Amino acid sequence: MEGKMKVCVLTGKQKLEWVERDIPQPGKGELQIKLEYVGVCGSDLHFYQEGQLANWTLDGPLALGHEPGGVVSAVGEGVEGFKVGDKVSIEPAVPCGECEDCRKGNYNLCKNIRMLAIPGERDGVNAEYCVHDASMCYKLPDNMDTLEGALIEPLAVGMHATELSNAKVGETAIVLGSGCIGLCTIMSLKARGVSEIYVADVMDKRLEKALEVGATRVFNSKRESIEEFAKTLPGGGADQVYECAGNRITTLQTCRLIKRAGKVTLVGVSPEPVLELDIATLNAMEGTIYSVYRYRNLWPKAIAAVSSGLIPVRSIVSHEFDFKDCIEAIEYSLNHKDEVIKAAVKFQ
Numbered sequence: 001m002e003g004k005m006k007v008c009v010l011t012g013k014q015k016l017e018w019v020e021r022d023i024p025q026p027g028k029g030e031l032q033i034k035l036e037y038v039g040v041c042g043s044d045l046h047f048y049q050e051g052q053l054a055n056w057t058l059d060g061p062l063a064l065g066h067e068p069g070g071v072v073s074a075v076g077e078g079v080e081g082f083k084v085g086d087k088v089s090i091e092p093a094v095p096c097g098e099c100e101d102c103r104k105g106n107y108n109l110c111k112n113i114r115m116l117a118i119p120g121e122r123d124g125v126n127a128e129y130c131v132h133d134a135s136m137c138y139k140l141p142d143n144m145d146t147l148e149g150a151l152i153e154p155l156a157v158g159m160h161a162t163e164l165s166n167a168k169v170g171e172t173a174i175v176l177g178s179g180c181i182g183l184c185t186i187m188s189l190k191a192r193g194v195s196e197i198y199v200a201d202v203m204d205k206r207l208e209k210a211l212e213v214g215a216t217r218v219f220n221s222k223r224e225s226i227e228e229f230a231k232t233l234p235g236g237g238a239d240q241v242y243e244c245a246g247n248r249i250t251t252l253q254t255c256r257l258i259k260r261a262g263k264v265t266l267v268g269v270s271p272e273p274v275l276e277l278d279i280a281t282l283n284a285m286e287g288t289i290y291s292v293y294r295y296r297n298l299w300p301k302a303i304a305a306v307s308s309g310l311i312p313v314r315s316i317v318s319h320e321f322d323f324k325d326c327i328e329a330i331e332y333s334l335n336h337k338d339e340v341i342k343a344a345v346k347f348q
């Protein structure tokens, strides 16, 4: 496709604007993709609200959106295995493929990686079309749609966290935070055969969804203490604790919720870069801490898990907005956090 397209661009804190740009044409090794669905992510909300997230600060106009599902609309030179009309899920960060981390297979740690919707890297996909390296595009099977394709990105975060910490059959887990990433972590734990999954959040709607996708029991931290409950578990805590809220209070709780030799995995990304942990308790428990950075080598597995019915990823979507209402999708998600579990933008 050639011509003009609409793009929704963040031009400053809480300033989203519509602009018209040329539809990008695929270069060598690239696909042009017509977007069908883009998930609205917590990181989009942070860039919009605060103009920053973790160590990134907005430094110029940036299109948001990094959870894309769409259809191939043009195939660049030298690309094999794709044709116009194929449904695809896009892995949004493109690594250099040549540095030490890339060669080791840890390509998510590539220093030269170019991620969608990250300041100084690449524009996001709140646009009608995008071009992307074909090696980071994955064809969807017939029984999956492009909404599920868009949701592979957050699902891969949950899968990576549970793979790194090696959650196993029969273990107990506590998940702090039951937003999109918490729910994707719960579904990944369930798929790995973890038998008891306890979940804390402060929003009932999210906790109801947690129960629906596999939580054993949920705790609204406004009314009930997960710390008190954890003491009643065999061994006085859980085998695995996942921080999925990116929050100061829940991060401090993590080390107090594991049993001896338990594992803490920090999944959530906080708008504040520096947070506290209870190191004395961690030491007394001889616990292990895992940090996770996005995902790697997971798209085919995540697609297979959704296609086979093992992971009901689309059930986390609570709201859909038309692309023309993209600005409202972001503002509504921010202003109705108790109601919106996961929003997705749909293209006509």
Ligand SMILES: [Zn+2]
Pocket (backbone or CB within 6 Å): 041, 042, 043, 066, 067, 153, 154
């Ligand atoms: Zn995301």
Ligand SMILES: [Zn+2]
Pocket (backbone or CB within 6 Å): 095, 096, 097, 098, 099, 100, 101, 102, 107, 110, 111, 112, 113
């Ligand atoms: Zn690299």
